[in-house]
Amino acid sequence: MVGSDESGAGQANAAGLSPSQARGARGLLGWSTAELAARTGLGEDEIGAFEAGTTETPAGRVEVLRSAFMNAGIRFTGGSAPGVALDGTAAGDEGTRLGDLTTENDR
Incomplete structure (x- = not known):
């Protein structure tokens, strides 16, 4: 194991979100990778690589994705x-944006 962010394509990583859960959540919301990128401040390529399970995405960035999904x-x-399930109780904000990460919430 390389670090706490290492995960397989079907396993949740340290932030508690697996690539398949991310794809499913995006599908339930009808969001493209471009829309998710706009909502999170992450790049479309980074989102695509995470969803494909081809890269080790830092837990803080995965939490940005998870937060955006949960708030939707x-x-x-x-x-x-x-x-994943759509519960319809969206809080209405866009989650934690990449620029708002600190050493405290980037874990």
């Missing part, structure tokens, strides 16, 4: 069968 009404499930 996505609920993540864990356990032996991780998944």
Whole structure:
């Protein structure tokens, strides 16, 4: 294991979001990678690489994705069968933007 951010394509990483959950959440919301990138401040290429499971994305950046999804009404499930659901109780903001990360929330 290289570090705490290492994860396989189907496993949740340290921030608690797997690539398949990210793809599912984006699908439930009807968001393109461009829209998710605009909402988070992350690059489309970075989002695509995370969703494909081809890169080790730092936990802080994964948390930015997770936060954007949760604020749009996505609920993540864990356990032996991780998944996503749309609960319709969106808070209305865009989550944690990349520029707002600090050493405290980039873990």
